[in-house]
Amino acid sequence: MIRKLLAVTAVTLFASTSVHAAEAFKQADVNADGALSMEEVAKIFPDTTEDQFKAADADGNGALSEEEFAAAVPAEGGTVKTN
Ligand SMILES: [Ca+2]
Numbered sequence: 001m002i003r004k005l006l007a008v009t010a011v012t013l014f015a016s017t018s019v020h021a022a023e024a025f026k027q028a029d030v031n032a033d034g035a036l037s038m039e040e041v042a043k044i045f046p047d048t049t050e051d052q053f054k055a056a057d058a059d060g061n062g063a064l065s066e067e068e069f070a071a072a073v074p075a076e077g078g079t080v081k082t083n
């Protein structure tokens with residue numbers, strides 16, 4: 001239950017930006033290993049907390065795959081109005 005609440009928080013956070021998940025992923029993956037560490041995510045989403053990162057990390061391996069990242073970002077980023 002708590003995990004689900006955290007996931008919702010993460011989605012809300014990511015939805016507040018207007019970027020495409022795939023583009024954001026490539027930009028964030030500084031070392032190009034195909035996964036985003038907490039540090040890499042924090043570069044594009046500075047407000048991301050460790051709890052939000054863990055909520056997005058579906059398999060719990062400590063990094064977000066492109067699939068996990070995309071799941072936390074709207075498919076066509078920017079469709080959510082923030083104001
Ligand atoms: Ca990486």
Ligand SMILES: [Ca+2]
Pocket residue numbers: 057058059060061062063064065068
């Ligand atoms: Ca993962």
